[in-house]
Amino acid sequence: DIVMTQSPDSLAVSLGERATINCKSSQSVLYSSNNKNYLAWYQQKPGQPPKLLIYWASTRESGVPDRFSGSGSGTDFTLTISSLQAEDVAVYYCQQYYSTPFLTFGPGTKVDIK
């Protein structure tokens, strides 16, 4: 199984400041035949289901604000919220789908307002 880790476990950022979440996979999720990273990011607010933010490591889902961006390749990835808003308080999960349909999620990173 591909194991996903995230850091930090939690972070508190002032409104308008940048938040950065890291995700690491135990093996590369870059598929060489199409040069795509099989990595997604989700946001989950309390009492709600997860919401897809980013797929292919850096493609923003329709309707997702452009303050959310994804980067990285191979085994190391980053989700950046460029200017944190109050509505961004949530837990963020990375997920690999390289070994689809046997998927694995990271443990999550909780983002709060400082």
Add this chain to the structure above:
Amino acid sequence: EVQLLESGGGLVQPGGSLRLSCAASGFTFSSYAMSWVRQAPGKGLEWVSAISGSGGSTYYADSVKGRFTISRDNSKNTLYLQMNSLRAEDTAVYYCAKDLIVGAALGAFDIWGQGTMVTVSS
């Protein structure tokens, strides 16, 4: 509007059975692979099972293999999860989720249901 609505959760004793349903609307259900993902109270997300659009291919996490069965009725736009021999560690919110792309399962999910709670306890 694209929507998924789960039902069937509840309290069940260890060793018991439960069948979850997920009613889909707003998209061509048979064109998409579907999955079940669960979340234990206060914990992270765990993929449970997936099924192809036709229903001909099914996949399970090791933790549920041999106990859970995923199926779908494309004529009713409904996904199912039959859960047998339930254990305390199966206690979780169960979400159904729609695959992002048409055709073969990709494993990124763009639509999720609100979830249904399953509690396994005596």
